[in-house]
Amino acid sequence: MTASDPGTTPITLALARRISNAKACDIPPEAFHQARRSVLNWLGAALGGCRDTSVTHALAMATEFSGPPQSTVVGHATRMDSLNAALINGTSGNILDFDDTHAHIVLHPSASITCALFALSEIRPVAGQALLQALILGIELESRLLDPRTASYRFAWSPTTSVASLGAAAACASALGLDELKTAWALGLAATQAGGLRETGGSMSKAFNAGHAARSGLAAALLAARGFTGATTAIEGPKGFIAAFGEARDPASMVEHWSDPWQVLMNTYKPFPCGIVTHAVIDGCLQLHAEGIAAAGICSVQLVVHPMAMRLTGREAPSNPLEAKLSIFHVAAAALLRGRVGVKEFHPECIADPAILQLRGRIAARVEEGFATDEAEVVLVLDDGRHVVRHVDHAVGSLLRPIGDAALEAKFMDLADGVLTRPSAAALAERVWTMDRLDDASEVIRASAG
Amino acid sequence: MTASDPGTTPITLALARRISNAKACDIPPEAFHQARRSVLNWLGAALGGCRDTSVTHALAMATEFSGPPQSTVVGHATRMDSLNAALINGTSGNILDFDDTHAHIVLHPSASITCALFALSEIRPVAGQALLQALILGIELESRLLDPRTASYRFAWSPTTSVASLGAAAACASALGLDELKTAWALGLAATQAGGLRETGGSMSKAFNAGHAARSGLAAALLAARGFTGATTAIEGPKGFIAAFGEARDPASMVEHWSDPWQVLMNTYKPFPCGIVTHAVIDGCLQLHAEGIAAAGICSVQLVVHPMAMRLTGREAPSNPLEAKLSIFHVAAAALLRGRVGVKEFHPECIADPAILQLRGRIAARVEEGFATDEAEVVLVLDDGRHVVRHVDHAVGSLLRPIGDAALEAKFMDLADGVLTRPSAAALAERVWTMDRLDDASEVIRASAG
Secondary structure (H helix, E strand, C coil), X not given: CCCXXXXXXXXXXXXXXXXXXXXXXXXXXXXXXXXXXXXXXXHHHHHHHCCCHHHHHHHHHHHXXXXXXXXXXXXXXXXXXXXXXXXXXXXXXXXXXXXXXXXXXXXXXXXXXXXXXXXXXXXXXXXHHHHHHHHHHHHHHHHHHHCCCCEEECCCECHHHHHHHHHHHHHHHHHHCCCHHHHHHHHHHHHCCCCCEHHHCCCCHHHHHHHHHHHHHHHHHHHHHCCCCCCCXXXXXXXXXXXXXXXXXXXXXXXXXXXXXXXXXXXXXXXXCCCHHHHHHHHHHHHHHHCCCCHHHXXXXXXXXXXXXXXXXXXXXXXXXXXXXXXXXXXXXXXXXXXXXXXXXXXXXXXXXXXXXXXXXXXXXXXXXXXXXXXXXXXXXXXXXXXXXXXXXXXXXXXXXXXXXXXXXXXXXXXXXXXXXXXXXXXXXXXXXXXXXXCCCHHHHHCCCC | CCCCCCCCCCHHHHHHHHHHHCCHHHCCXXXXXXXXXXXXXXXXXXXXXXCCHHHHHHHHHHHHHECCCCEECCCCCCEECHHHHHHHHHHHHHHCCCCEEECCCCCCCHHHHHHHHHHHHCCCCCCHHHHXXXXXXXXXXXXXXXXXXXXXXXCCECHHHHHHHHHHHHHHHHHHCCCHHXXXXXXXXXXXXXXXXXXXXXXXXXXXXXXXXXXXXXHHHHHHHCCCCCCCCCCCCCCCHHHHHEEECCCCHHHHHCCCCCHHHHEEECCCCCCHHHHHHHHHHHHHXXXXXXXXXXXXXXXXXXXXXXXXXXXXXXXXXXXXXXXXXXXXXXXXXXXXXXXXXXXXXXXXXXXHHHHHCCXXXXXXXXXXXXCEEEEEEECCCCEEEEEECCCCCCCCCCCCHHHHHHHHHHXXXXXECHHHHHHHHHHHHCHHHCCCCHHHHHCCCC
């Protein structure tokens, strides 16, 4: 193991200590509640995504190599070894772009952590509360790594993916009860497996990133548990994670701000299955549709958005579902024309729908530097010459306009439809809401098999 | 799939075309000969490393999750699914730091490619010549990516590891006979799994990097073969590999210079199992020892080295075998005292040997900016006041002083000792030298089981 450079705060080890010393009594009930919401949201997203072609392909590949039937594959009767289950479930949970989202950082916190933890829970005993605590710790680590006070990262890296193996490793180390040194090894092993390019947007490999990171983080914790050593300065070292992915600002702030407040409290849940930066636009367009403005009467649409929305989703002519999820033009057209932006609005039929294409061609967009990420304005010019302006201060589903438990459960039920029976889905949701009391957290994931 | 930006040369696709269109008749016999030397060197390194503690730990972890006994684990009777076999064999092949080395780039070309190809050869038919051709193509891709004309990369990335999943994916795509588009998907899937931090040096995770990249590259090719899509602009895109890992210079030069000359011809083979940048120092010290200079009579030693040698191996007090391999002070002491630098000189007994420690304390080093990477000078001051200077223009094993086939086979036999019987090892070496004629390349790897 590499020793810390003299004069450098041993940050990886300090973070490992926070993780290995954490106690449930130090975590407030509302953090556990958000963790349960995160689990329910992730399970819904995975149930909704588990029949996607990308999952079918990945499942066929993994089936050829899978070991013992240790772990559940969400929405499927087949079982796989835990590492492959983490890979597949991570892909399922991300493919719809229906993940949870950190309110202040471009991060889908649960994407890789939850599936890694559940896969682990079927081979090592993990109680319900311990799994939720591990999830909270994993989210804390990911959020602190991406916190702009810690470092700035190069744009080409997918933020969620770049930290996901570390988050999954931290969570699994916690669930395994690893000591400080082994937790640091796990973080080191996860850091050297970290990756994930934004260029994957629009291909199946974007969702694969989440599964790959889950698998990598879980493997990191299991290797460390067996005494396989990682670099204990992997995060802050001069040849470590931060130096590779970007530029350090104040890495020690991660330790300083740890749990103050718990970052799981910043978690939000998407009402629409597409890039979070498009949600304010969708919200505005849906409001206009609900107020009776017919798409047929729209002459032109001007979207005013945060720069990040344009940068990530300024795709004018998406050609497939994965591209459409990252197209502000497609989602605006769907919202104005159909009055809903659900899973069906990203099916190929909708993307090629002549009415959508025609309306999409009338939509322009411009950036407003001063806007918040969850802010947007929609300006319609109608055929009768009227101008209609709708300003959205905070998109529905954002931290200031969160969706409640009932709405979250309705989203879950909607996504589970067609994979689980309605009574099974309802029972699974109930099990998530009460999972603190489960001696065996794997009861939750077992109930998600198809 | 993401379309190329207008005006950008579609480099990933152009590289994929080179790979999918390659024909054996376009590759000169000397390239195939170097490929055979690379295979033999890799097999020796893996046989020598397969009993290391790190491999034992990784093997225990992988055994819990392994699928069908599809592929050979080098030096072990147990068999694993091909993905796990690639992971373990990649770790074995790298742990001794006895890899092949590109003469002009910091790259160990075969580390991840060879084990991925052999693991594949046991589940899909690959002829001996096709495997060698795939290895040549994988090495070409890795070398072109790291070519300083292509891009400059951030120092924290381990160069070998950062390109290794791409090299393995390219090679496996070739061996699978994938078409241009699927080869590009494989490259995209590999690029988004790329990683590997230099901070891992000194921990087991350094060798794990090679296995992880092999596993990732093989999985990428197998996924692409099934229709799982990757980004077809993954290398050159604005959010792709080069933008993530460093700064582009002229990415199109990869296509322009492809195979001119074939980069496998730049491959060299280490005579010593440690960081390549220490080899000129070792060479000089061994010469002085061979000329009868006794360590007991040495008052002080001054090493003069290339800046990279100091940067990567300027570790004054290594505390374990993995650190000792990256310590110019330890290797110089071992060479001057023992007259050899083999696997035993990195055992804990040697690192803690009081005679080694005493001599190591008398060694200083300084950088000479104008030196070549394979150049060094050793200046001894003896107890009798004499100064002895030995200048090494090119270290033994470098491109201008290559080790011949007989010496390479002797190295292989030495490393196989204790794992294979002498007749089995000799038969395996013979099989490698004649593998162009094998209908089934897996005969080679099957013969490496313990």
